Amino acid sequence: MFNYNFRWNQALSSLPQMLEGALVTMEIAILSMAIGIGVAILLTLFRLSGNRILSAIATTWVEIARNTPALFQIYMVHFGLGGFGVHLSPYLSLLIGIAFNNAGYLTENFRGALKAIPDTQTRAARSLGMTPIQAFQNVIMPQMLRISFLPMTNQMVWAILMTSLGAVVAMNTDLYGVTSDLNARSFRTFELFAIAAVIFYVITKVITISARLLAARLFRY
Amino acid sequence: MMFDTALTTNDLIFLAKGAGMTLIVTGISVFFGTILGIVFGVFRYQVGPWWAAPLTFVLDIFRSIPLLIQLVLANAFVTTIIGWRISGFTVACGVLSLYTAAYCAEIVRGGIESVPQTLRRAARSLGMTWGQDMTSIVLPLATRVALPSWIGLALGVMKDSALVFIVQVVELLKSTQILITRLQEPLFLLMICGLFYFLISFPIARFGGYLEKRWSND
Numbered sequence: 001m002f003n004y005n006f007r008w009n010q011a012l013s014s015l016p017q018m019l020e021g022a023l024v025t026m027e028i029a030i031l032s033m034a035i036g037i038g039v040a041i042l043l044t045l046f047r048l049s050g051n052r053i054l055s056a057i058a059t060t061w062v063e064i065a066r067n068t069p070a071l072f073q074i075y076m077v078h079f080g081l082g083g084f085g086v087h088l089s090p091y092l093s094l095l096i097g098i099a100f101n102n103a104g105y106l107t108e109n110f111r112g113a114l115k116a117i118p119d120t121q122t123r124a125a126r127s128l129g130m131t132p133i134q135a136f137q138n139v140i141m142p143q144m145l146r147i148s149f150l151p152m153t154n155q156m157v158w159a160i161l162m163t164s165l166g167a168v169v170a171m172n173t174d175l176y177g178v179t180s181d182l183n184a185r186s187f188r189t190f191e192l193f194a195i196a197a198v199i200f201y202v203i204t205k206v207i208t209i210s211a212r213l214l215a216a217r218l219f220r221y
Numbered sequence: 222m223m224f225d226t227a228l229t230t231n232d233l234i235f236l237a238k239g240a241g242m243t244l245i246v247t248g249i250s251v252f253f254g255t256i257l258g259i260v261f262g263v264f265r266y267q268v269g270p271w272w273a274a275p276l277t278f279v280l281d282i283f284r285s286i287p288l289l290i291q292l293v294l295a296n297a298f299v300t301t302i303i304g305w306r307i308s309g310f311t312v313a314c315g316v317l318s319l320y321t322a323a324y325c326a327e328i329v330r331g332g333i334e335s336v337p338q339t340l341r342r343a344a345r346s347l348g349m350t351w352g353q354d355m356t357s358i359v360l361p362l363a364t365r366v367a368l369p370s371w372i373g374l375a376l377g378v379m380k381d382s383a384l385v386f387i388v389q390v391v392e393l394l395k396s397t398q399i400l401i402t403r404l405q406e407p408l409f410l411l412m413i414c415g416l417f418y419f420l421i422s423f424p425i426a427r428f429g430g431y432l433e434k435r436w437s438n439d
Contacts (some may be wrong), residue, residue: 004302041275067413067422069380076411079401083408157285164287167387168398176289189297197286197294205286 011191014182018192021178025104028095028166028174029159036094037152038100043107044114044144045136058107065104072135073097078169079145087090092169095201098162105147107154113147114140153211157204175199225417227404239396246387247379250317254378255371257318258325263299265326266333283323292316296388309388317378317385327401331366333359338398365436372429376422393417414417 012031043061046054065073074097078088087094117140125135145152164176179196183189235325261280265273274426283291297318301303336359386395397414 004304062417063423065367065420067376067426068418069383069394071383072411072415072418075394076400076415079407080411085404161285161287164289166287176287190294190302191294193290193297197290200290201282201285202289 006191007188008191010186011182011188011195014192015195017111017182018175018178018195018199021173021175022203023094024173025160025175026090026161026203028098032095032098032102032159033152035099036106036155039103040106040110041141043103044110047107047111048114048136049081061100062104065101066108069102070097070162071168073100074165074169078215088164090167090169092105092172094163094166094171094174095164098159101162102155102159105158106152109148109151109155110144112151113144116147117143147205148210149215149219156211160203160207178186188196226409228406228409229402232400232404234330235392235400236396236413239393242390242396243379243382243392246313246317246382246385246390247268247375249314251375251378253314253318254321255325257322259329260321261326262329262333266330281324283320288316288320288381289346289387289429291320292384292387309385309390311386312388313382313390317382320381321374321378324377325371326372328367329363329372331334331370332363336362336368368437369429369433370430372425376426376429378416379422411439 035208042175043058048057074094076091077097077100079092081088118140121150122135124138126132130138163174166174167180171183175196179192183192261276265276270277292313296309296312299307299312340362340376341354341358344358345351349357382392383394385392386398391399393414397410404410
């Protein structure tokens with residue numbers, strides 16, 4: 001027991017590569033959130049449209065995203081679409097998989113936020129002569145995004161953590177992929193992954209704390 | 222047969238075993254994670270934020286690091302550093318239990334905080350002990366607040382249990398992957414796999430939503 005020689009120096013010497021990986025991780029998380037928020041707004045509109053086919057699409061999306069593992073969704077994008085002859089790069093598969101998941105969860109968050117906005121506001125906006133789209137865009141959506149700001153930062157943290165799932169589609173440029181490549185060469189498993197864990201921890205903390213500060217500044221009233 | 226497939230009965234049994242493994246890992250982790258989570262949650266509430274700070278910090282780590290890395294680290298730590306010869310299954314259950322406990326502690330604390338202080342003081346003034354107050358006043362009221370979130374957590378753990386493939390546990394998604402490599406029918410096999418997760422998760426999630434709605438109205 002405990003006759004293990006830690007070689008932190010060897011692992012630390014690959015820190016620059018891992019930090020580059022961390023940048024890719026951030027990039028995927030931010031892009032997937034941007035796409036996710038966009039799609040979620042669209043799905044929310046589908047739900048509000050009153051059209052049965054459109055709201056069925058939204059419901060199906062949300063239920064699949066929320067009731068199957070994120071890993072399965074990434075798998076489906078990479079290997080499932082392969083069955084249709086669509087072959088995506090690991091990067092794209094991971095990005096689309098996470099964006100799909102984000103969109104599902106965010107749509108559900110938006111639904112909760114919409115409950116907090118009184119119906120009378122829509123009616124007031126409509127009687128001022130706004131079109132339904134204008135009412136949504138200028139009156140409802142800003143409030144909806146504000147109410148769901150904290151759930152959105154949670155989802156952002158999830159997106160960061162989900163990038164590690166790129167492992168199953170042979171993604172090797174994100175933080176997890178870089179770490180596991182280095183591990184395959186040096187077998188300093190514990191040291192390398194401990195460093196990766198610290199980087200992940202710092203990233204998630206920076207995001208949550210800065211989001212909290214931002215929220216305190218933006219929504220002071 | 223609608224699909225022309227090379228899937229044999231043996232393969233289906235193989236998939237069913239994977240599904241069983243998913244359920245076993247989930248069951249064990251949720252069971253131990255919930256017990257630990259209740260202990261941690263009550264402790265955190267009882268001693269206040271300052272004394273609970275170390276525990277809060279440790280539990281927060283479990284929620285800020287990808288589960289995949291937690292599993293790899295725990296596995297490396299136990300098998301190569303300490304040198305215990307334990308199975309990947311044990312490591313997976315251990316890590317997932319702590320992971321569950323980290324989230325469960327938060328839910329438990331939220332549940333206890335939702336019980337009005339005045340109600341508890343009234344209970345204590347009637348001569349109830351701390352234990353009586355906890356079991357007859359706090360438990361029933363906090364459960365109403367916490368149970369829907371707890372159901373969500375349990376389902377989350379089931380979905381996250383897909384990651385235990387990294388410590389050589391063959392659960393549903395991994396067994397699907399093994400079959401995909403052999404049969405080369407990714408879409409069909411993934412559909413079966415996804416359907417299984419969906420059929421378990423969807424009704425329970427709906428039930429949780431129903432409870433939440435029903436219990437929040439009175």
